[in-house]
Amino acid sequence: MSGLVFESIVKKFGEFTAVHETSLTIPQGKFVCLLGPSGCGKTTLLRMIAGLEAATAGRILLDGDDVTRIPTHKRDFGMVFQNLALFPHLTVGENIVYPLRIRGVSKADCLAAVKRLLDLVQLPDMAGRPVSKLSGGQKQRVAIARALALEPKLFLLDEPLSALDAKLRESMQIELKQLQQKLGITTIVVTHDQREAMTMADLVVVMSQGKVHQVAPPVEIYRKPKDAFVADFIGSTNLISGRISGSGKLAVAGGTLLADDLPATGDVTVSVRPENIRVTAGSGDNTPGCLAGEVSYIRDLGASIEMYLSVAGQQITAITTPSDRPDIAAGDAVSVHFPKDACVVLGDA
Numbered sequence: 001m002s003g004l005v006f007e008s009i010v011k012k013f014g015e016f017t018a019v020h021e022t023s024l025t026i027p028q029g030k031f032v033c034l035l036g037p038s039g040c041g042k043t044t045l046l047r048m049i050a051g052l053e054a055a056t057a058g059r060i061l062l063d064g065d066d067v068t069r070i071p072t073h074k075r076d077f078g079m080v081f082q083n084l085a086l087f088p089h090l091t092v093g094e095n096i097v098y099p100l101r102i103r104g105v106s107k108a109d110c111l112a113a114v115k116r117l118l119d120l121v122q123l124p125d126m127a128g129r130p131v132s133k134l135s136g137g138q139k140q141r142v143a144i145a146r147a148l149a150l151e152p153k154l155f156l157l158d159e160p161l162s163a164l165d166a167k168l169r170e171s172m173q174i175e176l177k178q179l180q181q182k183l184g185i186t187t188i189v190v191t192h193d194q195r196e197a198m199t200m201a202d203l204v205v206v207m208s209q210g211k212v213h214q215v216a217p218p219v220e221i222y223r224k225p226k227d228a229f230v231a232d233f234i235g236s237t238n239l240i241s242g243r244i245s246g247s248g249k250l251a252v253a254g255g256t257l258l259a260d261d262l263p264a265t266g267d268v269t270v271s272v273r274p275e276n277i278r279v280t281a282g283s284g285d286n287t288p289g290c291l292a293g294e295v296s297y298i299r300d301l302g303a304s305i306e307m308y309l310s311v312a313g314q315q316i317t318a319i320t321t322p323s324d325r326p327d328i329a330a331g332d333a334v335s336v337h338f339p340k341d342a343c344v345v346l347g348d349a
């Protein structure tokens with residue numbers, strides 16, 4: 001099978017388990033983001049792929065070959081780390097050819113590679129420039145070019161854009177994605193920034209406390225989060241406790257909601273994104289999928305309106321656009337509508 005496979009990988013540091021038993025498959029050619037809060041184990045997972053950290057148990061396979069015990073320098077992977085690790089006293093060209101020189105590539109081929117790689121990262125004619133004279137974004141591109149010099153099977157990046165200012169970071173995210181699409185190289189990026197992951201990834205691996213919670217395309221992660229951690233970590237959401245009654249109804253404080261994929265019975269948590277909740281003036285509507293509430297306060301952010309509501313003692317946030325803003329104010333009674341397809345029943349975290 002082509003791609004990267006983790007088979008029951010575990011990483012312990014002494015007694016502490018940084019990565020709990022994880023099995024997952026990253027298909028060849030995909031752009032994957034390892035996403036999660038600080039300390040969740042994403043860098044450790046990446047370092048195990050790179051061979052910089054030995055797995056405590058399990059195997060890592062690349063295109064069917066077991067690479068678990070292969071030393072880093074023989075893994076044929078390109079890597080870019082947060083600090084970039086460029087040689088500041090060398091020129092752009094010298095930095096890029098460094099891995100080629102070590103492999104004994106001829107001078108003519110090195111020159112051709114520098115030109116090709118600098119064109120690729122949109123820094124043509126920069127080969128003779130000292131690295132110390134480059135901007136943050138330019139250094140980033142040089143590090144990427146150097147990592148790609150050996151045409152690696154796998155491209156690994158650990159928080160590669162975190163040192164850049166917000167604007168440059170956004171444009172580099174798009175550039176990196178376009179570069180990866182052009183090359184079709186399997187790419188794994190560690191980030192704690194969900195926007196960055198949503199922008200670049202074909203597949204997002206959401207982690208917390210050393211465990212993988214969900215692996216799915218960004219839109220699926222957003223629309224169908226598997227558990228409360230994912231629902232809360234990606235974007236913002238309302239988490240509502242409910243109970244399935246014998247008649248297959250989803251009872252929540254203040255009424256009944258409608259949802260697909262309800263389990264037969266038991267307690268559940270439902271996630272509803274604020275932008276999917278509709279609010280209308282007056283508390284008259286008491287049909288399933290609609291609850292009576294009261295407006296706590298309204299925040300007008302110009303492009304969007306946030307409505308903070310009290311519904312049967314629970315705080316619910318709804319978001320709308322200025323053109324759809326209902327005619328309501330703090331203290332008003334409202335009907336809060338939860339469309340069936342917006343109510344996602346979560347599994348256990």
Ligand code: ATP
Nearest residue numbers: 013016018036037038039040041042043044045192
């Ligand atoms: P961050 O976003 O802050 O870099 P992360 O998700 O990448 O976090 P890791 O660096 O993988 O997290 O660390 C996961 C856990 O393993 C943390 O609790 C960390 O303290 C611990 N850890 C990492 N490396 C070591 C080590 N060499 N020795 C002991 N504990 C370690």
